[in-house]
Amino acid sequence: MPLLSITTFLPLLGALVILVLKPKNLKTTYGIGIGTSALAFISSVLIWLRGIDAGFSQVEQLSWIPSLGIAYRLGVDGISFPIVILTTFLFLTALIYSAKIEKRANTYVMLFLMLEMACLGVFMSLDLFLFYVFFEITLVGMYFIIAEWGHENSKQAALTFFLYTLLGSLFLLLAFLSLYIFSGTFDMRALIANPPLTGLAAALTFWGLFIAFAIKTPLVPVHTWLPAAHTEAPAAGSAILAGILLKLGAYGFIRFSLQMTPGAFQQFAPYVIVIAVVTALYGALVALAQTDIKRLVAYTSVNHMGYMMFGVAAAAALGAGTETPALDGATLQIISHGVVTGLLFLLVGALQDRTGTRDMDQMSGLLKTHPVLSGLFIVAAFASLGLPGLAHFPAEFQIFLGGFEVSPVATGFIILGLLITTAFYLRAIQRVFMGEASGGLEKVADLGPRELWAFIPLLAAIVLIGVYPDSLLSMINATTDLLGF
Numbered sequence: 001m002p003l004l005s006i007t008t009f010l011p012l013l014g015a016l017v018i019l020v021l022k023p024k025n026l027k028t029t030y031g032i033g034i035g036t037s038a039l040a041f042i043s044s045v046l047i048w049l050r051g052i053d054a055g056f057s058q059v060e061q062l063s064w065i066p067s068l069g070i071a072y073r074l075g076v077d078g079i080s081f082p083i084v085i086l087t088t089f090l091f092l093t094a095l096i097y098s099a100k101i102e103k104r105a106n107t108y109v110m111l112f113l114m115l116e117m118a119c120l121g122v123f124m125s126l127d128l129f130l131f132y133v134f135f136e137i138t139l140v141g142m143y144f145i146i147a148e149w150g151h152e153n154s155k156q157a158a159l160t161f162f163l164y165t166l167l168g169s170l171f172l173l174l175a176f177l178s179l180y181i182f183s184g185t186f187d188m189r190a191l192i193a194n195p196p197l198t199g200l201a202a203a204l205t206f207w208g209l210f211i212a213f214a215i216k217t218p219l220v221p222v223h224t225w226l227p228a229a230h231t232e233a234p235a236a237g238s239a240i241l242a243g244i245l246l247k248l249g250a251y252g253f254i255r256f257s258l259q260m261t262p263g264a265f266q267q268f269a270p271y272v273i274v275i276a277v278v279t280a281l282y283g284a285l286v287a288l289a290q291t292d293i294k295r296l297v298a299y300t301s302v303n304h305m306g307y308m309m310f311g312v313a314a315a316a317a318l319g320a321g322t323e324t325p326a327l328d329g330a331t332l333q334i335i336s337h338g339v340v341t342g343l344l345f346l347l348v349g350a351l352q353d354r355t356g357t358r359d360m361d362q363m364s365g366l367l368k369t370h371p372v373l374s375g376l377f378i379v380a381a382f383a384s385l386g387l388p389g390l391a392h393f394p395a396e397f398q399i400f401l402g403g404f405e406v407s408p409v410a411t412g413f414i415i416l417g418l419l420i421t422t423a424f425y426l427r428a429i430q431r432v433f434m435g436e437a438s439g440g441l442e443k444v445a446d447l448g449p450r451e452l453w454a455f456i457p458l459l460a461a462i463v464l465i466g467v468y469p470d471s472l473l474s475m476i477n478a479t480t481d482l483l484g485f
Helices: 003-021 026-050 080-098 105-124 128-149 154-183 188-193 199-216 225-232 235-260 262-288 293-318 326-355 371-384 392-406 408-433 449-467 470-483
Strands: 057-065 070-076
Touching (some): 003 026, 003 070, 003 105, 026 080, 026 105, 070 128, 080 105, 080 235, 080 326, 080 470, 105 128, 105 235, 128 188, 128 235, 154 188, 154 199, 154 225, 188 235, 225 235, 225 293, 235 262, 235 293, 235 326, 262 293, 262 392, 326 470, 392 408, 392 449
Antiparallel strands (some): 057 070
């Protein structure tokens, strides 16, 4: 049974069903969307139960454009599969949360499902051409979700997102063409097994890949599209943007930059480490200055992606053949950031629905009037600042441990980001949830069943990863050991 293809295209099947039936009942529309997304999640669990090898496993291949050697190739390993299970899980919870949206619900759910299909295709592709096709489809889906269902300045934010990402895609295309010209193949397995580039070609290709994925991740200074996109997107769109779409860049650094241009990455790793440290500290400092709680959470994404990039760069600096926990931590950080920040954005959406604002200066005392919402937000905030027992701690501990082998000074600087993160989250908790309750909020209901069905699974995942990180780390480490990192 081709489980990888089934998992990838089940969401598309759901979108086509909605397109054909054109249901007028909101429950029918979301029932189809949530149902097919749930089936995709179950299918991804079946992939896990079938077994994930250290190398690429469960490969599905079909000739597509034989004259160029392009084929439909899918496969998973210990790096890509955890992101696949994150994708199906987070899309399912985001769709459950979205079930309140009435505006053009059919189109909204279809775009959401198309976006899920494209993201799954990106993470399972083993062909450069196929990867690029899925990569571009993600851009279209998210553009319309931000533009049509976002807030006041959504169209401008969506256009900025589109232009930035399209620019990155052009650099990605040039880098892929370089890999193909020097190797004669689009097969990612062959390119990883025998990286074809050396010298100037390797350096230029590395920087082409770096620019493309730095925009998508994003890293400073090409991060400026992110705060506006997050702020203006609907809550579920922000959760997917932070939890999944940013991971396209993070995954790209590991799969392409580290594995296909390892020599060039090792050469330029010191510069990338500097960029990662600046990104982590900048994201934390700017978050500290925010009064809009959604922008605060958005800048934490910049901060945490700086940690992730530091881990990947540390592994590259040491080179293949040297065991380091940094790459394991960076890969786990991709997953932990997805569930933690995904939950935070959904909670911010619930908060805005009840208060009518994102301005922290206009909120207070929510712990008294909305204890369930407040409690969930506080736990998610503690997870984001790296509290032991929650998802970020095992990931960041390994990143810093591995980074210390490369540069104790850089590690010392980047750890300062944790102190700043603690400061702005504690300030936000004090402003929004402590003190006297704002007038009228006691009449607004706390979280309902729909929201709890979306939030509780994410909270459970945060605790599970924090308490038992080996649930994913054993799979991740088997692949990184095979790669020599």
